[in-house]
Amino acid sequence: MEDSNTLIIIISVAAAAVIGIGIFFLLRFLRGTIKVQLPVTAFSPGDEVKGSFELHVKKPIQSKRLLVSLIGTQHTRTTRDGKTESHTREVFRKEEVIEQGRDYRSGFRQTYNFTLAIPKGSDKEQILQGVANTLLTVANIASRSRTDIRWKLEARLQAKGIDVVGSRKVRVND
Numbered sequence: 001m002e003d004s005n006t007l008i009i010i011i012s013v014a015a016a017a018v019i020g021i022g023i024f025f026l027l028r029f030l031r032g033t034i035k036v037q038l039p040v041t042a043f044s045p046g047d048e049v050k051g052s053f054e055l056h057v058k059k060p061i062q063s064k065r066l067l068v069s070l071i072g073t074q075h076t077r078t079t080r081d082g083k084t085e086s087h088t089r090e091v092f093r094k095e096e097v098i099e100q101g102r103d104y105r106s107g108f109r110q111t112y113n114f115t116l117a118i119p120k121g122s123d124k125e126q127i128l129q130g131v132a133n134t135l136l137t138v139a140n141i142a143s144r145s146r147t148d149i150r151w152k153l154e155a156r157l158q159a160k161g162i163d164v165v166g167s168r169k170v171r172v173n174d
Contacts, residue, residue, distance in 0.1 A: 031162060032058045032164040035166055036153060045118055046120030049116045054112075057108040060106050064158040066112070068098060069154045072090070073149065074148075078145035153168050154166070
């Protein structure tokens with residue numbers, strides 16, 4: 001009897017979480033949308049990401065700021081004794097403020113252009129990174145783990161309440 005009650009509680013909590021997440025994204029969509037356009041999505045270190053995004057405000061919004069960010073996130077997946085663990089951490093963020101806080105009226109629509117630089121390491125950093133990558137590869141073989149960095153470009157209208165966000169994945173070649 002206790003097992004069925006526990007199962008019902010777990011299912012109820014999971015369903016409530018899914019519904020809550022759905023409501024959050026619905027509310028975000030009802031406030032407005034941001035569509036990011038990138039003519040190219042693959043880059044090398046030191047390249048510039050050039051693109052644009054369209055902000056469409058559906059309801060009046062009092063914003064804190066409008067910004068575009070290049071974000072690098074390290075994802076590590078490790079398998080030991082048949083169990084898999086995943087860890088994620090942000091390793092790079094470059095932000096450019098497009099506009100400071102202002103009030104946007106309902107129906108506002110505008111396209112903004114941006115340019116952000118992909119990070120480029122110095123020769124010393126690249127050598128140290130090569131040594132670290134070799135050690136990481138040896139550790140990965142021993143522990144059966146895999147690490148990669150995933151990149152995205154994000155445009156965000158920071159606002160009171162729920163932010164309006166749009167993003168696109170980009171690839172940065174090693």
